[in-house]
Amino acid sequence: MENNYQLSRIHNYVQGLMNKEDMYTLEREALEDPFLRDAIEGYNLQHGVDVKSLSLLQQRLEERIASNIERKNRFYYSWQRLALALTAAVMFVAVCTLLMLRYFPNKAVKNETEVLLMDDVLQHTTVIPMSGSDAVPSEGWDALGDFISKNYSGLNETRRIEVHFKVDALGNPYDIFPQVSAESEIRGEIIQILQAGPKWNGSVGDIEIVFPE
Amino acid sequence: MDERELLIQYKRTMDVNVLGRLFSPYMSLLYGVCFKYLKDRDASQDAVMQIFEQLVEKLKIHDVDNFKSWLYFFARNHCLMELRKSKGKINVDIEQHTIESEAILKAADDVRWEEADFEKMEHCLSRLPELQATCVRLFYLKQMCYKDIGEKLNVDLNQVKSSIQNGKRNLKICMEKGNNGK
Numbered sequence: 001m002e003n004n005y006q007l008s009r010i011h012n013y014v015q016g017l018m019n020k021e022d023m024y025t026l027e028r029e030a031l032e033d034p035f036l037r038d039a040i041e042g043y044n045l046q047h048g049v050d051v052k053s054l055s056l057l058q059q060r061l062e063e064r065i066a067s068n069i070e071r072k073n074r075f076y077y078s079w080q081r082l083a084l085a086l087t088a089a090v091m092f093v094a095v096c097t098l099l100m101l102r103y104f105p106n107k108a109v110k111n112e113t114e115v116l117l118m119d120d121v122l123q124h125t126t127v128i129p130m131s132g133s134d135a136v137p138s139e140g141w142d143a144l145g146d147f148i149s150k151n152y153s154g155l156n157e158t159r160r161i162e163v164h165f166k167v168d169a170l171g172n173p174y175d176i177f178p179q180v181s182a183e184s185e186i187r188g189e190i191i192q193i194l195q196a197g198p199k200w201n202g203s204v205g206d207i208e209i210v211f212p213e
Numbered sequence: 214m215d216e217r218e219l220l221i222q223y224k225r226t227m228d229v230n231v232l233g234r235l236f237s238p239y240m241s242l243l244y245g246v247c248f249k250y251l252k253d254r255d256a257s258q259d260a261v262m263q264i265f266e267q268l269v270e271k272l273k274i275h276d277v278d279n280f281k282s283w284l285y286f287f288a289r290n291h292c293l294m295e296l297r298k299s300k301g302k303i304n305v306d307i308e309q310h311t312i313e314s315e316a317i318l319k320a321a322d323d324v325r326w327e328e329a330d331f332e333k334m335e336h337c338l339s340r341l342p343e344l345q346a347t348c349v350r351l352f353y354l355k356q357m358c359y360k361d362i363g364e365k366l367n368v369d370l371n372q373v374k375s376s377i378q379n380g381k382r383n384l385k386i387c388m389e390k391g392n393n394g395k
Contacts, residue, residue: 003237003238003239003240003241006241006242010245016360020357020358020361023358024352024356024357024358027358027359028352031377031381034285035242035246035282035284038285038289039241039242039243039244039245039246039249041245042244042245042247042248042250042257043248045249045252046245046248046254049241053244053258054241054244056258057240057244057258057262058237058240060262061233061236061237061240061262061265062233064233064262064265065230068229068230
């Protein structure tokens with residue numbers, strides 16, 4: 001407001017619209033204030049105050065300030081975006097790491113499983129019927145093999161042992177003769193396993209038990 | 214918030230909006246000053262905006278006590294530089310510019326004259342060139358405006374103005390001598 005008042009004083013002075021007292025007051029002020037004096041001289045050269053130029057100037061200043069605020073905001077938002085991108089990147093890496101951590105142990109377990117499967121095969125006992133034998137385990141040869149594997153001590157050094165036996169009416173084996181020396185520990189163990197094991201169908205059994213290596 | 218506080222705030226925050234609040238009240242005066250030197254509307258508008266742009270950086274560095282005076286000198290120097298760039302060489306009225314500088318420098322600690330000094334003033338006035346003495350008397354003692362003095366003495370308005378300015382300066386020098394630099 002003060003600025004507008006001063007401007008209107010200058011305008012009135014330059015246009016000769018002031019009374020003598022006001023003219024004198026402004027001239028006195030201008031003598032002490034070179035800023036005001038130069039401005040009056042400028043407007044005098046321009047033959048008055050050009051409101052259009054001044055309003056254009058005001059507009060330019062406002063636009064300049066607004067552009068700075070916008071630039072500041074843009075800068076702020078770009079930082080915000082960068083921060084978001086960084087957070088997303090960190091989260092992505094974290095998720096990837098978690099997935100990899102999950103993936104590698106699985107792989108290890110898988111390897112272990114493969115080893116165990118191989119181990120199973122290697123440690124699995126197989127029972128093969130020999131010619132002239134009519135005895136068949138009631139639960140099947142595989143079940144018999146499993147049963148022997150589970151109950152076998154594993155201390156046997158002889159890999160293949162042929163066993164002769166007979167089957168009674170109830171399906172229990174008797175007269176079991178494993179074809180190993182009488183002193184061998186496995187002999188008694190086979191007899192015990194077959195006696196405790198599955199029932200048989202048939203009457204004469206002649207089987208070969210193949211122990212794992 | 215006064216100018217001093219706005220200056221401090223700008224220096225602290227570097228907020229152009231604050232600088233705008235500081236600069237805006239002087240824009241019309243600045244335009245007038247620029248027009249005085251550049252004598253072109255568009256060039257004067259551009260000069261005002263260029264001054265603003267320069268202030269954005271300058272006020273971060275400089276400690277300014279009296280913003281109005283500082284701004285005036287800064288603006289005038291800018292316009293003179295612009296003129297030098299466009300014309301290569303400029304001539305300014307040394308008398309006028311010396312007075313202006315003195316006025317600014319003395320503004321802060323202006324001496325207050327005592328009753329006894331007014332006797333010496335009469336003596337100093339009598340030693341001034343006739344036109345200067347008459348113009349000073351009519352302006353300061355009779356409180357007549359430039360126009361009336363010009364009509365009364367039948368001289369050009371600019372001549373009245375420069376006679377008063379130069380008379381005032383010479384009077385001041387004379388008075389200071391008489392008061393041992395008071």
